[in-house]
Amino acid sequence: MLNTLVVYVENKPGVLTRVASLFRRRAFNIDSLTVGRTEKPEVSRMTITVEADYDQARRIEANLYKLVNVLLVENITRESAIVRDLAMIKVAATHEARSHVLELAGVFRARVVDVAPESLTIEITGGEDKIDGLLEVLRPYGVLEMVRTGIVAMRRGSKSAGAVTTTVVASTEAGGENVAYSV
Amino acid sequence: MTDDNKTLTGAGILWECLEREGVETVFGYPGGAILPAYDALKHSKIHHILVRHEQGATHMADGFARAGGGVGVAVATSGPGATNMVTGIATAMLDSSPIVCITGQVGSKLIGSDAFQETDITGVTLPITKHNYLVTHAREVAQTIREAFYVARSGRPGPVLVDITKDAQQTTCAFDWGAVAPQLPGYRPDLSPAPKEYEQALELIHNSKRPVILAGHGIVISGAMREVRDFAEKAGVPVALTLLGIGAFPASHPLNLGMMGMHGEAWVNHAIQDADLLIALGMRFDDRVTGNLKNYAPNAKKIHVEIDPAEINKNVKVDVALVGDLKEVLDALLPHIESLDRSEWLDQIDKLKGDSAVRDIQNLPDTGHLYAAHVINDIWHETRDADTIVVTDVGQHQMWEAQYYKHEKPRSLITSGGLGTMGFSLPAAIGAKVARPDAEVWVVVGDGGFQMTMAELATIVQENLKVNIAIINNGYLGMVRQWQEFFYERNYQATPLLNPDFAKLAEAYGIKAATVHQRSEVLPTVEAARKHDGPMLINFQVEQEDTVYPMVAAGSALHEMIRRPSPIVETAADE
Numbered sequence: 001m002l003n004t005l006v007v008y009v010e011n012k013p014g015v016l017t018r019v020a021s022l023f024r025r026r027a028f029n030i031d032s033l034t035v036g037r038t039e040k041p042e043v044s045r046m047t048i049t050v051e052a053d054y055d056q057a058r059r060i061e062a063n064l065y066k067l068v069n070v071l072l073v074e075n076i077t078r079e080s081a082i083v084r085d086l087a088m089i090k091v092a093a094t095h096e097a098r099s100h101v102l103e104l105a106g107v108f109r110a111r112v113v114d115v116a117p118e119s120l121t122i123e124i125t126g127g128e129d130k131i132d133g134l135l136e137v138l139r140p141y142g143v144l145e146m147v148r149t150g151i152v153a154m155r156r157g158s159k160s161a162g163a164v165t166t167t168v169v170a171s172t173e174a175g176g177e178n179v180a181y182s183v
Numbered sequence: 184m185t186d187d188n189k190t191l192t193g194a195g196i197l198w199e200c201l202e203r204e205g206v207e208t209v210f211g212y213p214g215g216a217i218l219p220a221y222d223a224l225k226h227s228k229i230h231h232i233l234v235r236h237e238q239g240a241t242h243m244a245d246g247f248a249r250a251g252g253g254v255g256v257a258v259a260t261s262g263p264g265a266t267n268m269v270t271g272i273a274t275a276m277l278d279s280s281p282i283v284c285i286t287g288q289v290g291s292k293l294i295g296s297d298a299f300q301e302t303d304i305t306g307v308t309l310p311i312t313k314h315n316y317l318v319t320h321a322r323e324v325a326q327t328i329r330e331a332f333y334v335a336r337s338g339r340p341g342p343v344l345v346d347i348t349k350d351a352q353q354t355t356c357a358f359d360w361g362a363v364a365p366q367l368p369g370y371r372p373d374l375s376p377a378p379k380e381y382e383q384a385l386e387l388i389h390n391s392k393r394p395v396i397l398a399g400h401g402i403v404i405s406g407a408m409r410e411v412r413d414f415a416e417k418a419g420v421p422v423a424l425t426l427l428g429i430g431a432f433p434a435s436h437p438l439n440l441g442m443m444g445m446h447g448e449a450w451v452n453h454a455i456q457d458a459d460l461l462i463a464l465g466m467r468f469d470d471r472v473t474g475n476l477k478n479y480a481p482n483a484k485k486i487h488v489e490i491d492p493a494e495i496n497k498n499v500k501v502d503v504a505l506v507g508d509l510k511e512v513l514d515a516l517l518p519h520i521e522s523l524d525r526s527e528w529l530d531q532i533d534k535l536k537g538d539s540a541v542r543d544i545q546n547l548p549d550t551g552h553l554y555a556a557h558v559i560n561d562i563w564h565e566t567r568d569a570d571t572i573v574v575t576d577v578g579q580h581q582m583w584e585a586q587y588y589k590h591e592k593p594r595s596l597i598t599s600g601g602l603g604t605m606g607f608s609l610p611a612a613i614g615a616k617v618a619r620p621d622a623e624v625w626v627v628v629g630d631g632g633f634q635m636t637m638a639e640l641a642t643i644v645q646e647n648l649k650v651n652i653a654i655i656n657n658g659y660l661g662m663v664r665q666w667q668e669f670f671y672e673r674n675y676q677a678t679p680l681l682n683p684d685f686a687k688l689a690e691a692y693g694i695k696a697a698t699v700h701q702r703s704e705v706l707p708t709v710e711a712a713r714k715h716d717g718p719m720l721i722n723f724q725v726e727q728e729d730t731v732y733p734m735v736a737a738g739s740a741l742h743e744m745i746r747r748p749s750p751i752v753e754t755a756a757d758e
Contacts, residue, residue: 009369010368010369014305014317017306017309018309021309021310025310055496055500058495058496059493059495059496059497062491062492062493062495063493065369065371065492065493066313066491066493067314067369068313068314068334068367068369068370069369070369071368071369072369
């Protein structure tokens with residue numbers, strides 16, 4: 001199944017390579033990976049989706065923790081979460097097709113962000129299914145170009161990854177609750 | 184620690200930090216990008232051992248760490264100096280050996296320009312180090328070195344590489360040791376199991392009729408020899424060893440079964456296959472010890488005590504995992520272990536013992552042929568009462584050493600297990616001798632592996648180290664030849680070796696040497712080597728096409744062993 005991992009890492013040069021290299025080295029194929037800043041300047045946040053069964057996902061998690069720069073790993077696959085992907089779709093829209101395409105965009109609550117004589121560029125945000133759905137209905141008109149960001153995800157409710165910190169010195173704490181390895 | 188705030192160059196800080204980490208000796212080779220560090224060496228108390236190849240420096244640091252239990256340090260320059268370290272780093276990685284490799288790097292402004300002797304060594308070593316660093320400022324040196332040592336030796340140990348640009352070595356900055364404590368917020372080397380997991384483990388142990396302990400390298404690293412012994416004795420559980428676990432449990436102990444796996448004794452593998460519970464202590468179910476996973480110990484529950492959570496369920500699915508330091512975990516378990524009578528199971532294993540690999544070769548009449556087993560057996564006889572460290576290379580002689588040398592103490596066998604690095608033994612033995620100068624150090628090496636790193640003979644002489652070298656010379660890449668014999672219809676492609684006269688070679692370095700052809704000459708020559716005040720090399724010309732038995736072929740189940748065809752002893756149950 002497709003797992004969604006949220007990985008907090010130290011915002012340092014080379015950390016993305018270390019994480020990506022780990023997946024390559026252990027022969028897991030990354031489906032999508034996004035990385036960006038967080039509310040703390042010293043922490044970056046990655047959302048990684050990867051095909052893995054339960055045991056494999058546990059091992060990925062454990063291997064991620066072996067990277068010295070990884071602060072916290074959360075597998076939110078089974079949790080209630082807000083998951084968003086953003087796509088820009090450039091679709092052929094000549095005179096007669098234009099109104100149909102605009103109508104479809106409206107149905108999906110997508111926005112037109114560029115208009116040209118022969119094409120329209122549509123921006124859509126949402127879950128992957130929603131974007132796949134829009135893409136499906138636009139295909140007959142001719143999709144000229146498309147780009148997707150890959151998903152970002154956040155748990156619902158007030159629970160946050162407050163434990164993430166970069167101020168611990170030679171940490172002996174943490175670890176315990178988040179990593180129980182009984183089977 | 185005094186709080187002395189002073190100004191030093193990055194190079195000066197490097198040596199000062201190494202001293203404060205307790206380093207007395209480093210193994211290295213100079214070159215352009217590390218020259219500022221070498222220039223600053225004159226102000227340091229640290230002894231630098233000049234090697235002949237940077238691979239040698241890494242194996243020496245590795246041997247130093249394995250023999251002494253500390254952190255070994257290797258130094259090299261950028262580019263080729265750094266890439267020559269790769270094999271040694273990978274070797275240390277797979278065997279969880281704590282080493283710190285310091286490499287020079289081109290100036291920070293030249294990085295990325297393909298400058299002379301520039302290699303992206305942090306990129307190259309990313310998957311074969313526990314962690315690595317690129318240091319581009321003098322002010323980063325101290326904290327990085329402290330973190331490197333902490334990461335290398337804590338948790339599951341491993342190699343750490345610190346790449347320092349030339350300008351970071353040359354420029355000056357304030358140095359205050361106390362102000363640069365490691366900052367590793369994401370690093371968690373100290374995990375411990377939950378109470379529930381202990382209870383589950385105890386239940387399995389107490390309900391088991393046919394348990395076997397699988398004892399690995401983690402016992403030695405954790406220093407849990409006593410705890411393992413107490414545990415085995417109290418619970419009445421026999422102990423099978425991995426190659427790197429040899430020495431973790433005394434060979435002479437009645438509960439010691441011996442080595443398991445591809446070249447393990449038949450009864451050990453049979454016991455594992457028949458067991459109803461495997462208690463894995465600091466081992467990682469390597470393919471060389473499990474054979475085919477599909478039918479590995481099919482009736483056994485499994486408990487895995489392991490410090491690295493990423494090892495849990497990697498190769499073998501286990502029923503209970505106790506993630507933590509082995510010594511602490513066993514300390515917590517021991518008071519709750521009930522003494523149980525398992526004599527029936529132990530008797531059953533004893534019956535299997537008639538079925539032995541040692542059975543055959545020792546009983547062969549002396550036909551004038553010299554077998555490696557004879558050599559190793561005789562070295563063991565001579566040296567067993569001394570504080571001896573045997574450092575082996577990789578191949579047939581390595582397996583014979585594991586089978587015929589009976590190790591009683593931890594850190595008495597040093598060998599490349601995970602990576603199987605030929606050329607490891609000679610430099611690793613140098614490191615071992617430096618770590619433990621009072622120990623008697625023997626290199627047991629094949630004629631192939633010896634020629635991979637024999638340049639380090641010069642290092643032995645230069646440092647005046649008493650290291651004895653036993654070359655098990657069969658004129659073949661023996662283990663590869665054995666595989667060709669079994670699996671490639673004796674098509675001996677590229678395995679016969681045309682060798683130099685090793686004795687003359689040693690003499691050219693100023694090392695005393697002898698060549699032995701007869702079994703009767705083995706003991707007196709070994710004795711002579713021990714008495715000689717200085718290193719000695721013995722070239723043992725052994726039977727050319729001898730084979731390591733038993734053998735579990737790759738892909739076979741653990742109990743499906745190829746056995747020595749024996750005219751003397753009838754084979755028992757080994758289908």
